[in-house]
Amino acid sequence: MASSLNPLDLFDIRSELSEEEAMVQDTVARFVDDQVLPIIRECFEKHRFPKELIPGIAQLGLLGSSIDGYGCAGLNAVSYGLICQELERGDSGLRSFVSVQSSLVMYPIYSFGSEAQKQRWLPAMARGEALGCFGLTEPHGGSDPGNMKTHAKRQGGDWVLNGSKMWITNGSVADVAVVWARTDEGVKGFLVERGTKGFDAPEIENKMSLRASVTSALFFDNVRVPEANVLPGVSSLRGPLSCLSQARYGISWGPIGAAHACLKQLLEYTETRELFGRPLSHTQLVQARLADMARRITTAQLLALRLGRLKDAGRLHPTQISVAKWNNVRMALDIARDCRDLLGGAGISAEYVPVRHMLNLESVITYEGTESVHQLVVGKELTGVSAF
Ligand code: TGC
Ligand code: FAD
Numbered sequence: 001m002a003s004s005l006n007p008l009d010l011f012d013i014r015s016e017l018s019e020e021e022a023m024v025q026d027t028v029a030r031f032v033d034d035q036v037l038p039i040i041r042e043c044f045e046k047h048r049f050p051k052e053l054i055p056g057i058a059q060l061g062l063l064g065s066s067i068d069g070y071g072c073a074g075l076n077a078v079s080y081g082l083i084c085q086e087l088e089r090g091d092s093g094l095r096s097f098v099s100v101q102s103s104l105v106m107y108p109i110y111s112f113g114s115e116a117q118k119q120r121w122l123p124a125m126a127r128g129e130a131l132g133c134f135g136l137t138e139p140h141g142g143s144d145p146g147n148m149k150t151h152a153k154r155q156g157g158d159w160v161l162n163g164s165k166m167w168i169t170n171g172s173v174a175d176v177a178v179v180w181a182r183t184d185e186g187v188k189g190f191l192v193e194r195g196t197k198g199f200d201a202p203e204i205e206n207k208m209s210l211r212a213s214v215t216s217a218l219f220f221d222n223v224r225v226p227e228a229n230v231l232p233g234v235s236s237l238r239g240p241l242s243c244l245s246q247a248r249y250g251i252s253w254g255p256i257g258a259a260h261a262c263l264k265q266l267l268e269y270t271e272t273r274e275l276f277g278r279p280l281s282h283t284q285l286v287q288a289r290l291a292d293m294a295r296r297i298t299t300a301q302l303l304a305l306r307l308g309r310l311k312d313a314g315r316l317h318p319t320q321i322s323v324a325k326w327n328n329v330r331m332a333l334d335i336a337r338d339c340r341d342l343l344g345g346a347g348i349s350a351e352y353v354p355v356r357h358m359l360n361l362e363s364v365i366t367y368e369g370t371e372s373v374h375q376l377v378v379g380k381e382l383t384g385v386s387a388f
Contacts (some may be wrong), residue, residue: 007267008260010294013301017078024079026381027060028086035273036090044091044356047205049173050212053094058128061088061289062098064106066246069123078187079310081253085304090256092211092360099254100169101125103246105132108189111242112233117191121176133174133201135165135218136240138339142167143373144388145180146237150220152181152190158185159230160189161223167367171216172203178231179218186235190225197383199222209363245318249311252324255306255332255364256297262339263293265353269343280342290340293335300328319381323358333361 006012014022035056043050057063061073062083068074069173075083080102088095136145150163161181171177177199179190192199192293198221203214231239267290268280280286307324310316336358337356340347348355365371373388380386 032090054128071126084250084254085257088254104134112231133170165218189231191229245354322374322377
């Protein structure tokens with residue numbers, strides 16, 4: 001007898017969504033099925049960011065979707081989470097593009113920017129006509145941004161910026177970089193425009209992960225930035241760290257999509273693959289592994305939905321985001337690796353999705369706070385002691 005439960009949604013999370021949230025999920029899911037899945041494998045193999053998808057993404061209102069006004073959709077946090085989940089069902093690289101544009105570039109401009117900066121960038125970014133990147137990580141150690149070396153000094157009416165950033169998503173395709181630098185007045189955010197003298201953003205080649213996403217280094221050699229391009233509303237590390245909270249929130253949802261893609265394909269495979277005279281899915285050990293994946297996806301879904309409802313109620317605490325980012329990325333990475341194994345030799349082929357998701361998730365578990373960083377955030381919450 002066929003099960004009446006959806007194997008990818010055992011606890012019927014879908015029925016907890018509002019009509020608008022369900023519509024957002026369906027719309028993005030259709031986009032991913034029609035536009036992303038047919039090309040993403042080739043993009044990954046060729047190390048190519050599918051820039052041609054940007055107009056479609058923008059048209060659906062997925063850029064800066066949580067912002068009210070400035071041409072943005074003004075959707076709630078759960079909808080943003082579902083957007084991330086469906087995009088990452090396609091590929092973590094595409095979700096990364098949207099995370100960075102929305103949570104790490106549009107969010108700080110919206111939250112800390114002047115009205116002129118908002119008017120200049122937000123509508124164009126929502127339309128996908130201007131792209132942004134977020135430069136916090138430096139080559140000597142991303143986990144400790146408090147040890148930032150990039151610095152800026154006032155000179156006349158301008159600032160002069162020196163230093164470098166590493167592993168920056170969208171860096172080489174960005175029209176504007178939100179760059180965090182130490183100054184005599186605290187940590188400040190600078191909007192550095194592409195083409196500014198002394199600013200270079202070379203792409204990092206030969207990545208084995210997030211190959212359908214652009215990752216770059218940023219170099220600043222006496223770059224002059226006018227005061228009008230400094231974010232006026234922020235002068236401490238709290239600024240960039242609060243942007244990370246937005247992005248990490250979305251990343252708590254995204255990997256659920258990657259895990260869905262892997263488990264869905266594995267269920268089809270184990271049903272048709274015959275070994276020892278019966279389908280693989282009819283053996284106890286395989287069923288135990290499939291069941292364990294479904295259990296872990298279910299707990300991740302419940303965590304993400306609760307996180308979203310707390311965020312929409314304005315009650316979210318950064319430690320809760322750390323628990324969810326840690327749990328849900330670990331869940332997806334373990335499932336992608338296990339699916340890869342259950343596909344046997346076929347699992348190393350790009351014809352099946354798990355190996356691509358597995359490789360991508362190696363970045364996702366590192367960026368936006370490594371797993372250890374999030375464990376230490378939770379440890380600090382429990383003990384009151386910072387053990388970083
Ligand atoms: P600490 O003293 O704890 O905090 C400094 C100030 O910031 C506040 N704060 C936060 N605010 C909002 N959200 C958070 N998550 C916050 N965490 C801290 C804090 O209250 C304090 O405020 P105030 O007013 O008292 O000064 O800072 P710390 O130097 O001890 O560092 C703590 C630690 C290790 C957790 C932090 O440095 C950290 O999160 N490190 C990891 C860095 C990281 O995640 N980098 C990510 C770079 S961006 C990226 O990876 C993009 S990938 C995107 C993609 O492609 O999808
Ligand atoms: P390190 O900080 O050097 O850490 C190395 C190892 O040491 C890790 O395992 C870490 O967990 C461990 N470690 C560190 N401190 C401790 C401790 N106290 N106790 C125990 N273990 C510890 N950054 C941006 O600013 N913008 C971006 O757009 C961006 N995009 C990225 C895209 C990709 C594909 C990748 C891979 C990274 C991106 N990053 C970005 C950078 C990312 O945030 C950093 O890689 C991450 O924060 C870790 O920094 P790190 O690589 O310097 O590793």
